Amino acid sequence: MFKRGDHAVVHRFATAFRAGSTGAIRSLLTHDVVAVSDSGGRVAAAIAPVRGADQVARCVTELLRPGTVLSVEAVNGQPGVVLRTPDGAAVAVLSLKVAGPKVSTVWIVLNPDKLRHWRPRE
């Protein structure tokens, strides 16, 4: 189902993300990467798309809270990253567009109304 290469990039991204390493995340982004966050105005998030590797890497690491649990899951038929609170509730779902060895777009869904279907995981 997944292209092997894409999957590897997503896993590398998740590993850097889990470590909270802005530098490692940045190295996996294309220079003109774009991050779009949908918060529906319900939680704090950038209201306009964020552009550029530095800004996107920072915007992604800002999603981490103490105890955030991060996993690679099937998001809309492709590997994506899901962030949960320590008690298992999904707080962010990230879908990534991969271009070659790097990530060129990050879509971040934060609107709690849109995450109700994400079951808690152990």
Place this chain on the structure above:
Amino acid sequence: MSDDPEDLDDAVAVFNEVRPRLMGIAYRMLGSHTEAEDLVQEVWLRWQAADRGAVKSPVAYLSTAVTRLAINASQSARARRETYIGPWLPEPVDTSADPYLGAEHGEALSFAVLLVLERLSPTERAAYVLREAFDYPYDELAAMLQSTEAAVRQLVSRARKRIRAERRTEVSGTQQQKLLTAFIAAARAGDLGALEQLLAKDAISYSDGGGAARASKFPVVGRLRVAKYHRAFHQHFWVGVEVEFGMANGRAVAMLSRDGEVFAVCTVTASAEGIDEVLWQMNPSKLTAIA
């Protein structure tokens, strides 16, 4: 309509079997799992009340119902999204929990595609989703969308083109200009190898001859075929032709003239994979603005 409990059991069974497909259509149309569930519920109410004995194909009946409801819903959803705070993204779906949505019908499910679909008209979106993700035949699509087969084909092909263009990031203006210059040189020389090298694997060549000039009426598809097509007419075509490069519609174009008169304009769209589209404008009535 019947109150016979056995008949109702039957109705439930039929509906449950088609339900995943209805969810798949509605979700792709609306980008919202919650709204999709509401629509499917609405279809169930209609199915319960319908004269089911008269329905020849429940699948066709139910998918038509959900498609029409989704077209209406997406019109009002669009209005609501105008007041949405910040960017709107689809509601992500966990495809490991809902295999029908994902695995074998993965088309038109990724964020990238859903976001392009958002920008198409609801009918275009419906045509694309039903065709690409669920493989409905064109005659059935025409009936579902209350249109003709030819019009539906047109909708699907337009949507496909938009999605293809969107998937790839176009190269910069300078890069496009370089590729165009190289392409014109290779076409003029009839150099098959060079042409192939410049083209993306699924490149398409379109010619608008307007019926007035000699041009291929059909798009030519595929790297090798596009390359061969351009080699095939290189000899006569280029005799006495002068090429001038310029800008039109914000992009680099090559203007071909013979005896001081522009008779064709060529441009290319390209991504990192090479030239995706070669566009030939040879319709005399459309060239007057340039020459």
